[in-house]
Amino acid sequence: MSFVDTSFVGFFAVVFAVYWLLASQRRLQNVVLLLASVVFYAWIHPWMAFLLLGSALLDYVCALRIADHREHGNRWMVVSVVGNIGTLAFFKYNDFFVASTADALSAMGFAVHTHTLGIFLPIGLSFYTFQTMAYTIDVWREQLDVRRDLLDYLVFVCFFPQLVAGPVERASNLLPQVEQPRRFDVDQIASGLGLALFGAFKKVVIADTMAPYVNAIFAVPEPSWAMIWAAALGFTIQVLADFSGYTDMARGCARMLGFELMENFDHPYLATSPMDFWRRWHISFSTWLRDYVYMPLSFAPWVRRWLTIPGTGYWTPFWHTARALTITMFLSGLWHGSTWNYVVWGLYYAVIGTAWVGIQQRVPRKTRKSRDWRPVLVPTMFVFTVMGMMIFREPSVARVIQHFFSNPFAGTADQWLIAGSMLAICAAGAVPMIGFLLFDLYVRPHVQDHPWFLPVRTASWTIAVICLFVFVRPTQEDFIYFQF
Template structure:
């Protein structure tokens, strides 16, 4: 079920109305049912995988707590199962294609396969969420959950199950178990988040999407038009994904649950590490805690640090999709992080460039991020190579005019994304609590009206659904 549909609107109204009439345990059962209806709405058979992953990790958690001597083996089984699911449903075709390419290079017989696998929506998210639980139990950070209802609800909490945020058991499971109280303020905040999320998705992302699609469909776009396309895609992917997250968080809040903040104004980032503290926070912290730190983190030799960062970001890129451009995107960010670290070391004791104005640092980081998103969007490697070989000198005056027109159009749609931190950090805090709530109500009504007026009526799926 997609958020921007009449089906979800009706679903949410029913869930909300019924949920708050039920006692605590009734709410949990009802939420679980709602989660399965939500997930299995279009493809019911995907539920089998979800249930299998849930069952495996629930029992793995119990077994790890009970059989301490076997905990490593049990963890291995759990990880193998979840990563196996991902490998089959997400990476099978990719691995086979690349193996065949390698076999072709050495003139060896290739692997023939006839199965076509559909990628179940959200598999990357709920498997990672499940894995984090098992690992935390293994490490002793949390005690295993003994109530199957609670655990099933943890893996199938519908607002966040298909595209995050990836929630840790400490945060979400605790809330799901506790009693929730109806709070008008929480409902108001939830509605505000939902409306802001829909505005970002339907007005910004979906109106920019056709421009992005048209530009990236060109065989050989002019230089400036291409980079307007990269800029537009950066706006689109942020508005789309953060819009989804806000709808998810707002929906959860309507049900008395607090989800992780997944984006913290990433366009204000002043360095690569700062960018990853602001972008897809739940994923970046997941890979930090379960990949990067176990590899050794930064407390090692420079060569090992480089290796750790590159492996982490290689896998981060691979998580996004079974395609070389995602891997390249991950490696590119790995290079940015290590490059930043190297510069910190080289320029220790020297003021420049660390004295660069913050605005300029932010601008540079935005440009670096934009280059990354060009790699992210361009799935054809040959086209990507050609994109980077383009020269601005070859563009005609007319082509620059086209680029300017498209840039202004995209920037106009994207303007609220830059205004938002200004309002959130400078304007709204100036008001006292009750007036702040009233102000947010007024803004919510304005956003809702603007969404009705400006929403794109071409249905575009959320980008991160494909991951």
């Protein structure tokens, strides 16, 4: 069951009604949420609900052990990390490692007969293992009190609006909300409904309308340079509409149930640097990497031993950034998918991120502060983002290299026509996305209390619903981030 299925609308309506009928009884509400979450998940993979609950219970037990026996804390922390990463590795990377090793061996001239297991990736696994692992680490770091109430804890892990593709919630944000009574607030519910509705609009009307054209061009065996880069631009728009649309639906549904989930996007295509992009894109995941990978790596004794400034034992900030960014972005790439292009994509951000730090250090402060550089930096960074999306979208690394280095002016008349049509589709997709952006930045802050707000909002909701009916297709595309 996906957020844009009609079955989800029915499911949510029932959960919503039952949940608010029990408004004064928080425990019963949590029982409803847990049952709904398990049904939601089992709807997709009946047996995998056990994996979800198993993963949740592993961290429940580990965190309790850590809190009760601090002297063995490290041991239980390792159990949690190995258990979670091991589960992820088995389901997500098993076939990848087998196939890659076989490729490497056959490249060296060994005859290899492999059996990949053909294991499918349970949806949301990458998201909920990260969430529960972070819970255990927070307890281990003594930054969070351990939770003994199993029901509340399970609702935090399995909460269906954010279960399958994030936001990767922190226990410190979501758990207290699970433990507090929720208040029925019409304004909050209306705001959640609007958020979910426009999230669906972004997904169905923009992302899914662009997807078939982008997919068709990426499936062409030998596309011209103009065609493939027009498609990469299309994918850049599509993936933002898809993923931020999904996040808006998740946050909107949660808000209708009285929960506030964290922001996942902050206008990423307005970024002025690679670092800035990661501050604005998939924020719940990038801050997760910051807190649980980048920070520990930066201060871990075994990492600090490498390449310190001679004689001091300290790193220069530049080399420090290069090293920590490379490891973090490599892991980020690997998290996204089990094909090499994702690894290359992660390393690409490490390279441009490090280059950016180097450039910044060399440009005198006077020049940097002499004027507002955003009109130059934003479009430049956008070009780098589109190049990144090319690597992200194209599974074959060999083809990525080909796309970067083929002749930009080559192409038959038909190929130019296709490239032109793709650009037109990009423009059609970009217009509503830019409209949302301008609305967020310049209109929303001023209209909230205006007497016209209510009628205009109702009209815009009506238009969105009509568009959803017009654009919805039987062969709906899955959310791009469901595969991760």
